[in-house]
Amino acid sequence: MDFAITFLESLQETPFAQYIRESEWAFPTIESLHVIALTIVFGTIVVVDLRLCGLASTNRRFSEIADELLPWTWGAFGFAVIFGSLLFISHAVIYFNNTAFRLKFIFMLFAAVNMLIFELVTRRTVAQWDLGDKVPWAARLAGALSLVFWTASVYLGRQTGWTMDVF
Amino acid sequence: MDAFSQWLSHTDASLFFQEQLGFLAFLQAIHIMAVAMIGSSVLMIDLRILGVAGRSQTMAQVAHRFVPWLWSGLAVLLLTAIPLIIAEPRRDLTNWTFYLKMAMIAAGVAITVGFGRSLRRDAAAWDKSPGGTLTRALAVITLLLWVAIAVSGRWIAYTWH
Numbered sequence: 090m091d092f093a094i095t096f097l098e099s100l101q102e103t104p105f106a107q108y109i110r111e112s113e114w115a116f117p118t119i120e121s122l123h124v125i126a127l128t129i130v131f132g133t134i135v136v137v138d139l140r141l142c143g144l145a146s147t148n149r150r151f152s153e154i155a156d157e158l159l160p161w162t163w164g165a166f167g168f169a170v171i172f173g174s175l176l177f178i179s180h181a182v183i184y185f186n187n188t189a190f191r192l193k194f195i196f197m198l199f200a201a202v203n204m205l206i207f208e209l210v211t212r213r214t215v216a217q218w219d220l221g222d223k224v225p226w227a228a229r230l231a232g233a234l235s236l237v238f239w240t241a242s243v244y245l246g247r248q249t250g251w252t253m254d255v256f
Numbered sequence: 257m258d259a260f261s262q263w264l265s266h267t268d269a270s271l272f273f274q275e276q277l278g279f280l281a282f283l284q285a286i287h288i289m290a291v292a293m294i295g296s297s298v299l300m301i302d303l304r305i306l307g308v309a310g311r312s313q314t315m316a317q318v319a320h321r322f323v324p325w326l327w328s329g330l331a332v333l334l335l336t337a338i339p340l341i342i343a344e345p346r347r348d349l350t351n352w353t354f355y356l357k358m359a360m361i362a363a364g365v366a367i368t369v370g371f372g373r374s375l376r377r378d379a380a381a382w383d384k385s386p387g388g389t390l391t392r393a394l395a396v397i398t399l400l401l402w403v404a405i406a407v408s409g410r411w412i413a414y415t416w417h
Contacts, residue, residue: 117414121407124288128406131289132296146321149313157309161299243292244285251281 097181109179123172129165133158134239141232143222150219189252193245200238207231261345273343280343283336290332291406297322298402302395307386315382319375326368351416357408364401
């Protein structure tokens with residue numbers, strides 16, 4: 090762990106990270122963009138997950154909804170990672186030691202594993218349940234878990250801000 | 257507003273919320289999730305206007321899917337905002353960023369109402385995807401407006417003294 094802390098310390102002392110930390114406008118602006126990106130991630134995932142749970146737009150094919158929305162989910166996620174990384178380096182050690190921040194990544198990892206299992210296993214039979222609300226339990230579970238994991242991530246993200254102890 | 261905020265911050269209700277910091281963070285998280293549902297709904301409607309997504313459906317069908325989220329999202333935002341404002345009145349009520357945000361929300365609501373009315377009058381006119389130049393400009397404006405509202409919301413925390 091010592092090596093990690095040393096590395097993170099040197100990261101947050103780079104001129105770039107210092108600028109983000111000390112400038113009046115940089116951190117709030119990057120943070121706002123991070124929030125914008127994550128709200129698109131969350132919003133589009135909710136639409137897909139509600140369809141997966143058979144709760145919305147069951148008259149449309151799941152594949153169609155997924156194909157329409159998931160590119161935006163991924164694109165927004167990419168931006169969220171970029172902006173999040175910029176935020177992270179500005180207070181690297183504090184974030185690294187923050188419990189809410191660590192939990193957020195754990196839940197995002199759960200979301201990723203859930204998604205992988207869905208895409209590699211469950212989705213293979215999609216032709217049988219693409220239309221209508223007769224969605225197999227494994228797919229419904231994937232949708233429900235996804236909602237739980239991402240809601241937890243949003244909440245933990247907000248908690249990170251509250252518990253950072255910077256101000 | 258300063259005097260009113262002072263008074264409000266000493267009421268029982270405000271003191272109650274001030275002590276429930278975890279609850280306020282929870283409300284803010286819900287507030288953000290409502291922003292997410294509104295943003296994605298605005299995005300899906302605008303993408304249809306811009307000819308990027310939802311072209312297999314009529315505009316009426318896309319609106320039917322997403323407009324309800326706009327209104328219920330707004331209701332959730334208002335409900336979560338009230339305890340937040342009561343808990344920290346000066347942070348919002350003496351802050352120009354807050355009022356800027358409110359003005360932009362009013363504009364967004366007006367545009368949404370106008371869109372709904374126009375759709376009810378002549379749904380078919382909206383089916384063209386991509387839409388005409390003015391309509392596409394409106395789509396871009398509504399997206400930028402949502403971004404501006406979200407950014408101003410975050411900036412409230414940074415511009416109050």
